[in-house]
Amino acid sequence: MALSAKTRARKAKKHSEVKEVWRRFRKNKAAMIGLGLAILIVLVAVFADVIVPYDRTTTQVAEKRLQGPSSEHPFGTDHLGRDLFARIVHGSRYSLFIGVSTSVLSLVVGCLLGAACGYFGGRLDNVVMRLLDVFMSVPPVLLSLAVVAALGPNLRNLLIAITISCVPGTVRLIRSVVLTVVDQDFIDAARSYGASNLRIIVKYVLPNAIGPIIVHTTMNIANMILSAAGLSFIGMGVQPPAPEWGALLSSARVYMFRAPYLLYFPGSAILMAALSFNLVGDGLRDALDPRLRN
């Protein structure tokens, strides 16, 4: 009975807190628009095959090259006569997958390193931070480029490259949040009754640092989508037959004047994806900020 009371209490707390954050998030119009767009993109990516079969992205029809938008091809066709709408719908899977997986990957690395550095401090902190400084002294795009150039351009290496370029920022952020939590008395209290370091980090430090981490990760998704598209655009990411948005732009730029819609649609898709996650992240930041609580 006591146990069930405990789980009930936990649920009630989570419930009320999430509700409170949601209440504040809902007031923010821009954030709600962002959330709507983000949900739309996720739905498109999940149900891509239902919306338009994958083989439409590869069917080449010679007589239909570079046709403008029509009822048959809502976004027109590209230089090989492939349906642009199908390609953009299926491309959403690439962008979303890259954005989410690299963010989660850097979050995992960030939590491990950031929490360890902030919590233990000392030599470990010094060594890791100086190493990250080296990474941060190189512009992130250049760093990703160098990694892809060394490993070869494909999807897996693109993921690695983007993750590496975004890990330093994440580690720093998490370290700084952890530092503010570690100072508090309840950490000392936990030590005084013998809690292990691992338990303190998992049950005391990270739960109290969760707000900024969520915000950062959401914003990161937007940044990662942009860098993935950017790298694919210059041919260092997902390679052309695949309908990645950056790659679509890249192959369309030759026909910029004959068929500008080839740029409009993938361009807007990238913009929409990045913008939506940015707006959600912004909204979350405001909603989670304890100073704005009323």
Place this chain on the structure above:
Amino acid sequence: MSPLLEIRNLKKYFEVRNGYLHAVDGVNLSIEEGKTLGVVGESGCGKTTLGRTVIGLETPTSGGIIFNGINLMTCSQKKRRELRKEMQMIFQDPYSSLNPRMSVQELIAEPLLVNRVCSSRAVYEKTADLMDMVGLAQRLASAYPHELDGGRRQRIGVARALAQNPKFIVCDEPVSALDVSIQAQILNLLMDLQEAQGLTYLFITHDLSVVRHISDDIAVMYLGKCAELCPSKLLFKDPRHPYTRALLSSIPVPKSSSRRKPRTNIIRGEVVSPINPKPGCRFAPRCPHATEACTAGDIPLKEVAPGHYVACVLED
């Protein structure tokens, strides 16, 4: 009767940019079982560091902490862990000493879960008992600290300290962050618990009226050193060290009609830096009775009356 806790020549220095900060510098104290030793002194005199070192949150630079006849500095790691369970701490700030992400029940159960004292079912029964013991209503079990007032929060802190049935508790200014009306409640709770369970307290505070109320013995600290140590009644009746006298004269007299001239003897000058201090009495630069002998060498505590120890050259 041998004391439950004995602190022998305990030193804790912190390394700072230009030397060592002598936070606790050769303190000798002992507390008998079931008694309360009050430690008073102004901010920065090392009283909190003393408590933290005793409880194991800081590693002492040198010296011994003997608990129940076993020296914690020299015994095995395993034995130390075991003994530490019998020593707990109540923290000063009930707002920052409780993890805001845990409910009352979880907070109190945490020490039990950490040390795997009993099965998880028994943990929650024990938690409920502890809540009764410190006067927290059961309906608060699922509440979170931010929903409670300072007094209730500090009760959680007390319950948490009691969870493992300790013998000895370091109270680090447990009431200084509370309203005066609630201070009395918590002090009474602590004294009731002491009586019921035979607890031993090291009670750290800067509040002289609090320490008088709760302590059997009082140690007065100044800049990491113990200036005077004696039974609490004696201290208020017959303070010997010039610092203690000045400290006691600073207690405000509540009667406005009092004919008595205010005798507050204000200490001149500033507290000297605890970083690389000069030998001799730390209070000498501010002491009205200072002589050359004061700064010539270290002045040990001397028994001037039974149970009354003073570190002052005037007592020779």
